[in-house]
Amino acid sequence: MRCAVAHAGNDHRLGAQEAPPAIISLYPGQGFEAHVDSIIAGGALLGYKAEKKMQSTGCKASMAVEANSEDRNRTAPFPHCGNRFEFRAVGSSQNCSFPVMICNVVMAAGMAHLADQLATGKKLRDCVAEMYKTNRHVIFTGNGYSAEWPEEAKKSGLPNLNTTPKALATFNSAKNKAIFQKLKVYEADETDARAEVMYENYNTTLAIEAKTMIHMMETGILPACAKDLQKYTNCKALVGDREQVYGSIKAGTQKLKEVLSKVPHSIQEEATYYCDVVKPQMVALREVVDTTEGLLESGLYPYPTYETLLYSHHH
Known part of the structure; x- marks a missing residue:
């Protein structure tokens, strides 16, 4: 189940x-x-x-x-x-x-x-x-x-x-294959095929999400951060920790690229890698961007903010 x-x-x-x-x-x-x-x-x-x-x-x-x-x-x-x-x-x-x-x-x-x-x-x-x-x-x-x-x-x-990889690793177990065969639902190779389809779906989804995140960082978030920093050229006292936070986005994006380049080729190992390595890096990058949302000048953030998503119906 x-x-x-x-x-x-x-x-x-x-x-x-x-x-x-x-x-x-x-x-x-x-x-x-x-x-x-x-x-x-x-x-x-x-x-x-x-x-x-x-x-x-x-x-x-x-x-x-x-x-x-x-x-x-x-x-x-x-x-x-x-x-x-x-x-x-x-x-x-x-x-x-x-x-x-x-x-x-x-x-x-x-x-x-x-x-x-x-x-x-x-x-x-x-x-x-x-x-x-x-x-x-x-x-x-x-x-x-x-x-x-x-x-x-x-x-x-x-x-x-x-997690999905932990669950899918149990789907085509010998016990499940025996039940499917006894009830004439799946043959053994059909059970294996169903597991492979589910793995493929999971891996493809995570790959698309990770690559989309990189694209959003490089075409939206980082350019907005650069524009925001330019506004403080003549008033360094107001910059705060923006340079450090924005720099962390660049570093986090680069790290996400690096982990994506090392995805294993085995479909089961690939799923585990996406779950245990790629997803945590995406979460870490997302946390820094969440902080950035509260630093950028109003209107400069390139995507709908949490405030807009939650409270736009009040405006």
Whole structure:
């Protein structure tokens, strides 16, 4: 499931603000979590009752409203939302067909395993209890944004594949190939091909972003910095640290060029290099340019400023 939402743009989003963390877990609600534990302990398979509750509006002039049976956890990748599960990790620019296909594969694999167990003569309750016990660690009803969750997930055996290269390295594993083949979704070489396509997409996106950044520095930011410095020719006392900051942009741009010239040729190594070497340099350069935005004379900055992007609708 993590691989299904792994791409360059979504790396910026997962784990930030309204997006779920990159650790894939399931939030069925505390009521159903207790029912799962009851089944594992030997309880009846049936018996869970999703009782809706009244939710206060916090306003004296209005009545309480009927809420879903379980509180929706917005920090979970897979929360239960009343009458459905919602997979919240899909990127906004992504075609949802691939994540939907993977969801269906997961469901089909689970049902196939259950059918295989029933075929041996085991009781349905016992088969379900065994599956719940095996997969109990994927349930998490806490705060996915907390600093403790990654450590807790690690202890539970849930992988924290927080970058696209880390995720894609697991896609064409022997286990995944076996599942795809069993369900007649992909042959082994087709699984490898899908992984290669995802790597290629990631590498191409990062290469375009890095080269675009260099172009923006050399044709927009640096010329603006030069014009700004000229204004202080006769008043050096007001220059401040502009020369140092603007010089850092030039040095950072040159360093970005240098790291781009050393990209490996292996597609998997290339993805890791873009993630671990190129992206950090882009972030470092961006931080200096952010500082520059507050130093340049109003109107001299060549691109829309943060202020314009955030508050232009007020003007």
